[in-house]
Amino acid sequence: MPCCKQDSLCSHSFGNILFEAIRHAVKALAEIPEKIKLLPPSITDSISALKTEILNEKTISLDVEEALIALSIRAATNPTAQLAMEKLKDLWGCEIHMTHIPTPGDEARACGGWGST
Numbered sequence: 001m002p003c004c005k006q007d008s009l010c011s012h013s014f015g016n017i018l019f020e021a022i023r024h025a026v027k028a029l030a031e032i033p034e035k036i037k038l039l040p041p042s043i044t045d046s047i048s049a050l051k052t053e054i055l056n057e058k059t060i061s062l063d064v065e066e067a068l069i070a071l072s073i074r075a076a077t078n079p080t081a082q083l084a085m086e087k088l089k090d091l092w093g094c095e096i097h098m099t100h101i102p103t104p105g106d107e108a109r110a111c112g113g114w115g116s117t
Contacts, residue, residue, distance in 0.1 A: 018096065019064045022088070022091065029087040030080075032083065036080055039081075043070060043073075044070075068088070071084065072085055
């Protein structure tokens with residue numbers, strides 16, 4: 001059961017503010033309506049089950065790199081996700097202001113790829 005309606009990437013399932021910012025940005029650049037899901041619940045639920053039931057992780061939260069890998073896999077069979085992937089290049093060099101301390105995986109990606117201020 002998905003935890004929320006918004007792209008199944010709510011704070012309960014991934015807790016990833018950085019990926020949410022990237023998702024919103026690529027959707028805007030690609031002119032993808034907000035109601036269109038880039039990652040359906042079937043994918044996010046499967047990843048959650050893998051992390052908790054098989055890998056025995058305590059959290060189901062994905063860092064931005066893991067979420068982007070899931071999006072790239074989705075892009076192989078979904079033209080909308082492929083369009084979003086193509087727009088990721090347009091974000092290279094952009095900066096993001098964060099009002100919280102990012103998780104270790106997100107911190108490395110934010111500072112190395114999309115910058116943070």
